[in-house]
Amino acid sequence: MKTEIKFCDERDLPKVLELLTKVFEKQTRRYFERKLIxxxxxxLAIFVDDRLDSTLTVCDREDYIGKSRMRMCGIGDVATSSEIRGRxxxxxxxxxxxxxxxxxGYHISMLFTDINKERFGFKTVKRMFSKVIDKSCPKPTVPVEVIEVSKLLDLTEFDLGDF
Incomplete structure (x- = not known):
């Protein structure tokens, strides 16, 4: 059994799209196609005997914390075939x-998930706001509170080095 962890290339994208649309049934294929390009x-993916078994997406972004511009690694779309979950x-x-x-050399990494990932060094931050942008989406059933981002989290509790 040959196991390989690698960054995918264009030839792998059909397999990635198939896995993502299978795992995240509520999302459309088009949604993932736009993100992947x-x-x-x-x-990043794990192939076992050339079969794609698990994948995640890594996004290179810049963000500001205070007046400091930081390189941020966004991690998302973590997906594993249901047949092999738990391994x-x-x-x-x-x-x-x-x-x-x-x-x-990323300064910070962000992961948006409902699953606790503190064992990988992430800190859990309670989601405190959201806003519906797409008018075709149903209106929220509860009041939406808009909060300044600077009030969401006191970043001094994290180890940001010299930032």
């Missing part, structure tokens, strides 16, 4: 993505 987006494939990809972020 963004120039600063890479897909540690997503954990291997998460560790690899965190190592890549550290070795490539």
């Amino acid at each position: 963004e120039p600063d987006t890479k897909t 540690g494939f997503a954990s291997k990809l998460m560790r690899k993505a965190v190592n890549v972020a550290q070795s490539e």
Whole structure:
């Protein structure tokens, strides 16, 4: 059994799209197609005997914390085939993505998920706001509170080095 962790190339994208649309049933294929072709987006995957079993997306972004411009590694779309969940494939990809972020000089990494990932060094931050942008989406059933981003989190509690 040959296991390979690698960044995907164009030849792998059909397999990636198939897995993502299978795992995230509520999203359309087009949604993932647009995300995967963004120039600063890479897909990290585990192949077992040339079969794609698990994947995640890494996005290179810049963001500001206070007046400091920081390079941010966004991690998302973590997906594993239902047949093999629980075998540690997503954990291997998460560790690899965190190592890549550290070795490539990212200042901060963000992961949006409902699943606790503190074992990979992430801190859980309660989601405090959202806004519906697409008018075709149904209106929220509860009041939406708009909060300044600076009030969401006191970043001094995290180890940001000299920032």
